[in-house]
Amino acid sequence: MSEASIESMSSCIEDCLACVIACNDCYSACLEEPDIAKMRDCIRLDRECADLCAFTAQALTIGSSYRAELVLLCAEACQRCGEACAKHDHAHCRRCAEACFKCAASCIGLAQELSIRQREASGV
Numbered sequence: 001m002s003e004a005s006i007e008s009m010s011s012c013i014e015d016c017l018a019c020v021i022a023c024n025d026c027y028s029a030c031l032e033e034p035d036i037a038k039m040r041d042c043i044r045l046d047r048e049c050a051d052l053c054a055f056t057a058q059a060l061t062i063g064s065s066y067r068a069e070l071v072l073l074c075a076e077a078c079q080r081c082g083e084a085c086a087k088h089d090h091a092h093c094r095r096c097a098e099a100c101f102k103c104a105a106s107c108i109g110l111a112q113e114l115s116i117r118q119r120e121a122s123g124v
Helices: 003-031 036-061 067-086 093-124
Strands: none
Touching: 003 036, 003 067, 003 093, 036 067, 036 093, 067 093
C-alpha cells in the first residue's frame, strides 16, 4: 500500500471511530429528550450509523477485501444520519451531524482512492 493509502486509511478509521462516539452520545442524549417521538429517526439512524462505522473501522484495520464496498455503505449511513441530526437544534445532534458529514467525506475519499488503485491493478 502506498503512503497516501495508509494515510487515507488511517484518517478514515479515525473519522469512523469519532463518528461512533458522536452517534452513541447523540443516541443516549436523544433518549432523554422530552419529545422522544420527534427524535425517532435520529435515534434509529444514530444506532445504525455507529454500528456501521465501528464495523467499517474494524474491517479497514484487517484489510478486508470488502473495504471499498463497506466505506461506500458507511458514507451513505453517515450522510443520512448527519442529515437527520442536522434537523434538530440540540447540541448533541449538531456535534453528531458534524462528525457524520466528516466521516462520510472521508469514506468517499477512501472509496475513490481504493477504486483508482483497483483499476490500476487490473490494468483498466
